[in-house]
Amino acid sequence: MDYKKVSIFLKEKVPNFVPKAGIVLGSGLGKIAELIDIKMSINYNEIPGFKKSTVEGHAGNLIFGYLQNIPIIAMQGRNHFYEGHTMQEITFPIKVLKYLGINYLITSNAVGAMNPEYEIGDIVIIKDHINLMGTNPLIGPNDDQLGTRFPDMSQVYDIQMRKLAKEYAQQNDIRIHEGIYVALSGPTFETPAEYKFLRIIGGDIVGMSTVPEVLTATHMNLPVYSMSIVTDLGVEGRIVKITHEDVQAAANAAADKMSDIVKHIIINR
Numbered sequence: 001m002d003y004k005k006v007s008i009f010l011k012e013k014v015p016n017f018v019p020k021a022g023i024v025l026g027s028g029l030g031k032i033a034e035l036i037d038i039k040m041s042i043n044y045n046e047i048p049g050f051k052k053s054t055v056e057g058h059a060g061n062l063i064f065g066y067l068q069n070i071p072i073i074a075m076q077g078r079n080h081f082y083e084g085h086t087m088q089e090i091t092f093p094i095k096v097l098k099y100l101g102i103n104y105l106i107t108s109n110a111v112g113a114m115n116p117e118y119e120i121g122d123i124v125i126i127k128d129h130i131n132l133m134g135t136n137p138l139i140g141p142n143d144d145q146l147g148t149r150f151p152d153m154s155q156v157y158d159i160q161m162r163k164l165a166k167e168y169a170q171q172n173d174i175r176i177h178e179g180i181y182v183a184l185s186g187p188t189f190e191t192p193a194e195y196k197f198l199r200i201i202g203g204d205i206v207g208m209s210t211v212p213e214v215l216t217a218t219h220m221n222l223p224v225y226s227m228s229i230v231t232d233l234g235v236e237g238r239i240v241k242i243t244h245e246d247v248q249a250a251a252n253a254a255a256d257k258m259s260d261i262v263k264h265i266i267i268n269r
Contacts, residue, residue: 001049003092007099009048014040014064021067021266022094022102022222023074024213027110027229027251031259033076036065044077049092051079062093068267073097080209082187087137091216095146104158104223104269106262107214110247111207111228112190114199115179116235120250122175123258125162126226129181129211130203137212138219147219156218161225161265168264174257179204181228183211189242195234206234225265229254 011017017039025032044050044060052060061076075097079090094105111124118124142149162178169176182198184190186208190198198206205228217224231250232242 001092003049003095004099006047006049006096010042010062010096010100013042017064017071019064019071019073019100019102021070021072022097022105023072023262024078024105024107025074025076026078026108026209027231027247029108029255029258029262030076030252031255032067032262033063033074035259035263036063036067036072036074038063038065040064049096051085051089068263070266072266073100073102078209078213081133081185081212082208087135087139087212090212091137094213094216095220098217098220098222102222104161104225105213105217106161106265107210107224107226108258109207109210109226109228110231110251111181111205112195112232112234112242113205113230114195114234115177115204118177118179118204118230118233119175120230120233121254122177122230123169123254123261124177124179124205124228124230125165126157126181126210126228127162127178128157129183129214130201131183131211131215133183133185133211137216147221151219153218156214156224158223158225161223161269164265164268165225165227165261168261172260174261177204181210181226182206184208189232190234192236192239195239196236198234205230227258227261229258
């Protein structure tokens with residue numbers, strides 16, 4: 001599927017709309033959809049190349065609208081590698097967002113925490129990542145129109161947006177950290193031995209998404225801000241059985257704080 005043709009298809013549906021930001025409404029940011037002054041919402045099933053998410057809590061709509069009077073496009077739900085999609089299918093929407101005109105990308109996710117200083121409900125600003133998914137969306141022929149064959153990864157997560165998030169959290173007494181995200185394929189949650197290994201190699205948090213999107217955005221020189229909500233603990237002696245329902249509940253509890261941080265970033269960037 002040609003991302004340029006799909007972007008033209010969407011521009012015809014929402015003419016004269018020039019977005020400033022693209023937001024992937026993962027875990028913890030679902031409430032943002034309620035705050036958007038929606039101009040148009042298009043189901044993924046109606047967009048060529050977009051896949052309907054099979055995961056509970058991911059609505060599967062592309063929203064065009066205004067957040068604090070700023071034009072944005074929001075992906076209401078994402079696809080995951082563990083659903084059986086290819087890396088190229090997962091990241092196809094990010095390429096479309098780039099060609100629709102976004103200036104930067106914001107993503108969110110739910111994570112387990114290996115850092116003993118973290119608690120369930122804490123928000124973590126991602127400052128770097130370790131990709132252990134076993135693959136990479138940039139494998140294959142390089143599209144020179146998007147970016148270079150060997151993109152630099154020395155500063156993936158935008159410093160300015162991270163600074164804005166930390167400032168807002170400090171001013172509003174929101175418990176927040178900066179940490180390193182480890183990406184695994186899933187869909188199983190981690191074993192105690194895996195949690196221990198991930199901590200030893202430098203990880204603070206672990207999840208099953210985000211990194212493919214971030215790699216694609218970085219390849220296209222799109223600044224990225226990503227944050228996580230801690231929904232379970234992978235700290236030795238504090239590990240308990242976890243379900244998807246537990247993850248959703250913890251993410252929903254942090255929705256207001258995460259949404260406020262994103263609004264602050266969009267207004268002030």
